[in-house]
Amino acid sequence: MYAVIKIGGKQYRVEEGQKLLVDRQPHAAGDAFTPDVLMTGGDEVVTDRSKLEGAVSVQVVEHLRGEKIKVFKFKPKRGYKKMRGHRSELTRISVESIGGSSKPKRAPARKAEPEKAEAKPAAEKPKAKPKPKAAAKPRAAAKPKADAAEKPAAKPRRTRAKKEDAADGA
Numbered sequence: 001m002y003a004v005i006k007i008g009g010k011q012y013r014v015e016e017g018q019k020l021l022v023d024r025q026p027h028a029a030g031d032a033f034t035p036d037v038l039m040t041g042g043d044e045v046v047t048d049r050s051k052l053e054g055a056v057s058v059q060v061v062e063h064l065r066g067e068k069i070k071v072f073k074f075k076p077k078r079g080y081k082k083m084r085g086h087r088s089e090l091t092r093i094s095v096e097s098i099g100g101s102s103k104p105k106r107a108p109a110r111k112a113e114p115e116k117a118e119a120k121p122a123a124e125k126p127k128a129k130p131k132p133k134a135a136a137k138p139r140a141a142a143k144p145k146a147d148a149a150e151k152p153a154a155k156p157r158r159t160r161a162k163k164e165d166a167a168d169g170a
Helices: none
Strands: 002-007 010-015 019-023 036-041 056-075 080-098
Touching: 002 056, 002 080, 010 019, 010 080
Parallel strands: none
Antiparallel strands: 002 010, 002 036, 019 080, 056 080
């Protein structure tokens, strides 16, 4: 089951047991409160405000400050630079219940029972024989090299004249 709640002008889709960060709330850590509920969903969707009054219960886990955000303003060719920033004041909340029911407890996981040694082994299938590999394709024939007489001689590379050391010229 889920619900859409409104806290601090923002809307959040929450489920039971979920923890989330919201804007700073005026409640002390450990206190429980009921936020505005816009709708609940699951088996049936409820949007009637009179039925949703107090449908979600949340508990304040802690108050903290968010990550530091730097805002740098710059206008080229004018020498205009402004460095500003802030850290948001936040509250971590935990959703305790939705729809007046607390979160259902899970049954402990069952342990796998060891198989009996006397049980019949599964019918063994004969393993398939590996297929023989396909014969390798012949490689393309090498191109005959051009005779030296047909190919024109390569031009020598032009190099720059090296500069003489300044110490020798003085």
